[in-house]
Amino acid sequence: MFHAEQGYLAATNEVIVMNIDYASRRSAPWPVPVPAKAGRVMGLRRK
Numbered sequence: 001m002f003h004a005e006q007g008y009l010a011a012t013n014e015v016i017v018m019n020i021d022y023a024s025r026r027s028a029p030w031p032v033p034v035p036a037k038a039g040r041v042m043g044l045r046r047k
Contacts, residue, residue, distance in 0.1 A: 014042050 001011040021028035 009044070012042070012044065 001013075002008065003010045018027050019030050020026070
């Protein structure tokens with residue numbers, strides 16, 4: 001998120017999601033193809 005008037009970086013967001021198989025109550029692979037950019041590293045450049 002960038003400040004509307006001054007344009008500096010004001011906030012970032014990182015989300016981690018997990019697919020759960022309700023039958024086994026454990027994590028499971030997603031039932032759809034994995035997007036090409038999935039798993040990329042998120043970070044802020046240092047000045």
